Amino acid sequence: MTSPAAARRRVRAPRLARSPQAPNAPNAPKIAARRSASPLSAPGPITVADFESLARARMERAAFDYYAGGADDELTLEANARAFDELWLRPRVLVDVSEPDTSVTLFGDQLSTPILLAPAALHRLAHPEGERAVARAAARAGTVMVVSTIATYSLEEVAAASQGPRWFQLYLYRDRGVSAAMVHRAEAAGYRALVLTVDTPRLGTRRRDRRNAFQLPDHVRLANFDEATLPSTNFSGSSQERTLTGSARILLNDALTWRDVEWLRRLTRMPVLVKGILTAEDAKLALEHGAHGIVVSNHGGRQLDGAMPTVRALPEVVEAAAGRIPVLLDGGVRRGTDVLRSLALGAAAVLVGRPYLWGLAADGEAGVSRVLEILRDELTAAMVLSGRPTIASVDRTLIAGPDRAR
Numbered sequence: 001m002t003s004p005a006a007a008r009r010r011v012r013a014p015r016l017a018r019s020p021q022a023p024n025a026p027n028a029p030k031i032a033a034r035r036s037a038s039p040l041s042a043p044g045p046i047t048v049a050d051f052e053s054l055a056r057a058r059m060e061r062a063a064f065d066y067y068a069g070g071a072d073d074e075l076t077l078e079a080n081a082r083a084f085d086e087l088w089l090r091p092r093v094l095v096d097v098s099e100p101d102t103s104v105t106l107f108g109d110q111l112s113t114p115i116l117l118a119p120a121a122l123h124r125l126a127h128p129e130g131e132r133a134v135a136r137a138a139a140r141a142g143t144v145m146v147v148s149t150i151a152t153y154s155l156e157e158v159a160a161a162s163q164g165p166r167w168f169q170l171y172l173y174r175d176r177g178v179s180a181a182m183v184h185r186a187e188a189a190g191y192r193a194l195v196l197t198v199d200t201p202r203l204g205t206r207r208r209d210r211r212n213a214f215q216l217p218d219h220v221r222l223a224n225f226d227e228a229t230l231p232s233t234n235f236s237g238s239s240q241e242r243t244l245t246g247s248a249r250i251l252l253n254d255a256l257t258w259r260d261v262e263w264l265r266r267l268t269r270m271p272v273l274v275k276g277i278l279t280a281e282d283a284k285l286a287l288e289h290g291a292h293g294i295v296v297s298n299h300g301g302r303q304l305d306g307a308m309p310t311v312r313a314l315p316e317v318v319e320a321a322a323g324r325i326p327v328l329l330d331g332g333v334r335r336g337t338d339v340l341r342s343l344a345l346g347a348a349a350v351l352v353g354r355p356y357l358w359g360l361a362a363d364g365e366a367g368v369s370r371v372l373e374i375l376r377d378e379l380t381a382a383m384v385l386s387g388r389p390t391i392a393s394v395d396r397t398l399i400a401g402p403d404r405a406r
């Protein structure tokens with residue numbers, strides 16, 4: 001992945017905002033020659049990194065930085081991706097790989113790929129169709145979209161946009177009534193699981209947002225909240241209040257404990273996954289308190305800077321979970337081989353955040369679909385080339401070195 005410093009240097013290059021031409025994309029000369037062509041026309045972007053370049057060229061600087069940035073010095077943001085590069089693979093040969101199968105089953109739903117869409121706020125910063133476009137692309141790819149609480153279409157509007165399986169991401173707020181109401185709405189709208197994010201007692205310090213004085217643009221509202229709950233972020237606030245930090249201050253609860261997880265479990269019939277776990281200690285507590293799944297996550301490097309990269313945290317969490325509940329991972333997954341490494345270390349599935357946001361910015365629903373296709377094709381290729389034709393056959397012996405099971 002491009003380092004944040006390199007990314008910032010490239011942002012200064014001249015660009016044509018909101019045009020399909022990406023001057024800094026690898027295929028820029030060819031695209032420039034066909035001005036009317038879709039940004040996805042052949043040869044088009046062929047990697048997630050290409051989509052990042054396209055998104056950078058098409059988005060307002062402050063919006064791009066809001067998506068791309070991490071906390072503080074962005075050490076964890078960078079390390080998430082780099083940690084994958086440090087895990088070498090031990091491919092096997094002369095295995096029949098003529099019919100590779102990427103399908104997995106999670107909470108009773110068969111998915112055609114183990115690559116899910118992580119909850120991410122504010123999709124309308126990237127495209128007017130926002131979360132609705134993402135929901136349609138996820139359904140077409142046969143995978144799960146996890147819809148963020150901080151969505152710019154309401155959870156009901158996203159549900160109406162597609163028939164695909166959706167999970168709902170939740171924060172437990174100071175006012176339990178606000179969270180409970182959302183859980184009931186998600187249940188009524190057919191969401192299949194809840195993902196409780198637990199790494200956000202307050203928002204991490206996002207220096208890019210402070211430098212850019214990032215605010216919610218006028219057309220973007222937090223659609224899951226009404227004016228009474230969140231007056232300052234839905235239209236009426238002063239410009240200073242139209243920041244995410246403003247809404248976070250009103251809503252986020254820094255006094256949560258495991259008892260609150262039990263409260264949530266009792267409140268709903270949906271399975272509850274706990275997102276934001278990085279240690280064996282917390283994985284054990286998650287089991288004790290009845291979580292149905294764990295997402296190993298550091299919020300894409302947006303919360304505690306210096307927190308360990310997720311693929312490094314994964315083995316201890318998997319060991320602590322002892323096969324009793326599924327362990328998922330997100331953070332820095334940019335290639336099929338990153339998915340393969342995560343599965344080899346025991347993840348039941350992975351989630352991607354920024355990759356599909358780049359697709360959304362590049363070309364709406366079609367862009368998200370293409371990103372998911374690229375990742376799935378890369379995963380299939382990696383499975384074939386490593387002699388692992390099914391997800392079940394991807395095991396720890398695929399990883400060389402100290403992280404390999406003895």
Ligand code: FNR
Pocket residue numbers: 066067068080118119120121148149150169197275297298299300301302330331332333351352353354355
């Ligand atoms: C996020 N993430 C996030 N997580 C969450 O639980 N609720 C949310 O509203 C958001 N919002 C959000 C916005 C943006 C712009 C990003 C990039 C991320 C974190 C997200 O679910 C996931 O943990 C990371 O994005 C995974 O890392 P990668 O794939 O982006 O490297």
